[in-house]
Amino acid sequence: MRRKIPSTAALVAFESAARHQSFTQAAHELALTQSAICRQIAGLEEFLGIELFRRSRRGVKLTEAGLAYSRKVATQLDAVERDTLAAMSPQGAQSLELAVVPTFATQWLVPRLKDFQRLHPEVTVHLTNRTRPFLFADTAFDAAIYFGDGDWSGTEAHYLMPEEPLPVCSPELLAGRAQFSAAELSALPLLQQSTRPYAWRQWFNAQGLNVPRDLSGPRYELFSMLAQAAAHGMGVALIPPFLIERELAEGRLLRAHPAALHSTDKAYRLMIPERKVESAALGAFRDWLLVAAQAYREEQGAR
Numbered sequence: 001m002r003r004k005i006p007s008t009a010a011l012v013a014f015e016s017a018a019r020h021q022s023f024t025q026a027a028h029e030l031a032l033t034q035s036a037i038c039r040q041i042a043g044l045e046e047f048l049g050i051e052l053f054r055r056s057r058r059g060v061k062l063t064e065a066g067l068a069y070s071r072k073v074a075t076q077l078d079a080v081e082r083d084t085l086a087a088m089s090p091q092g093a094q095s096l097e098l099a100v101v102p103t104f105a106t107q108w109l110v111p112r113l114k115d116f117q118r119l120h121p122e123v124t125v126h127l128t129n130r131t132r133p134f135l136f137a138d139t140a141f142d143a144a145i146y147f148g149d150g151d152w153s154g155t156e157a158h159y160l161m162p163e164e165p166l167p168v169c170s171p172e173l174l175a176g177r178a179q180f181s182a183a184e185l186s187a188l189p190l191l192q193q194s195t196r197p198y199a200w201r202q203w204f205n206a207q208g209l210n211v212p213r214d215l216s217g218p219r220y221e222l223f224s225m226l227a228q229a230a231a232h233g234m235g236v237a238l239i240p241p242f243l244i245e246r247e248l249a250e251g252r253l254l255r256a257h258p259a260a261l262h263s264t265d266k267a268y269r270l271m272i273p274e275r276k277v278e279s280a281a282l283g284a285f286r287d288w289l290l291v292a293a294q295a296y297r298e299e300q301g302a303r
Helices: 008-020 023-030 034-048 064-087 102-119 182-186 199-206 223-231 245-250 280-302
Strands: 053-056 059-062 094-100 123-129 143-148 155-161 166-169 190-193 236-239 267-273
Touching (some): 008 023, 008 034, 008 064, 023 034, 059 064, 094 102, 094 280, 102 123, 102 143, 102 223, 123 280, 143 280, 155 280, 166 223, 190 199, 190 223, 199 236, 223 236, 267 280
Parallel strands (some): 094 123, 094 143
Antiparallel strands (some): 143 267, 155 267, 166 236
8 A cells, every 4th residue: 555655855855944944944955946945845735735834025934733743754854864874884783772861961971982882882872862751662762861760661770870969159159258058048049950840949958948939040951051050150050060070170160068969769870661671782881881880989989
């Protein structure tokens, strides 16, 4: 039976035009003429029986249907590209698709991956940002590194390290002082982390304080954003020291208070779906990562 699928060329043209919100920029990206892009998208709209863009003298804008379809098409084209690159890899090569929390990956994992590549040159590790849990069955991910309690249905959890964030701020905010007291911190602008909405409340409670405004302040999704905001003097942030080692070493961020926020259940963990536990490549990565994490924990404990 013939599949009800539009041409790949039309889908590629549509994805590019949707991403740029411009036929002209899509044409430039794909090395085509603007009229060719227009024909491809018009043909796709005729095939689907819906309007994907609204045209005006000022340009084009996605319709609601176009926006929804563009997201699905982009995901599927990414998957086709990923599978194609995998098929083009040398025979015997293996690859791993990992979902990772971004700042942990950038600041801790990536600087150590060279060691894994040296030990296992036959395995290529691909990293994709994911800040929240998801269903492995709906993705192509082989494993995930996330921060949580390890309660993820259908997976095998491996403990890596605790988070234990500390209050940090810019030298300008400290203004020559050694550190702030907990009460003094409560009067300063508190920078919030979107995925840790109660972090400041938990920290103040651990210091025996009830601060009415502990949930107030600008929110940032990533620790890297939080670090930049704190370094520019926008307020005080709770950030794990291992994610800002460079900023602390260079003095762009300073410890505003010595007390860390300790969690008894949540930590960074490697999550492997049960259907993948027998993978040799994933097993090699798991073993390497657990040794690297343990070495880091021991190094921090010795300081």
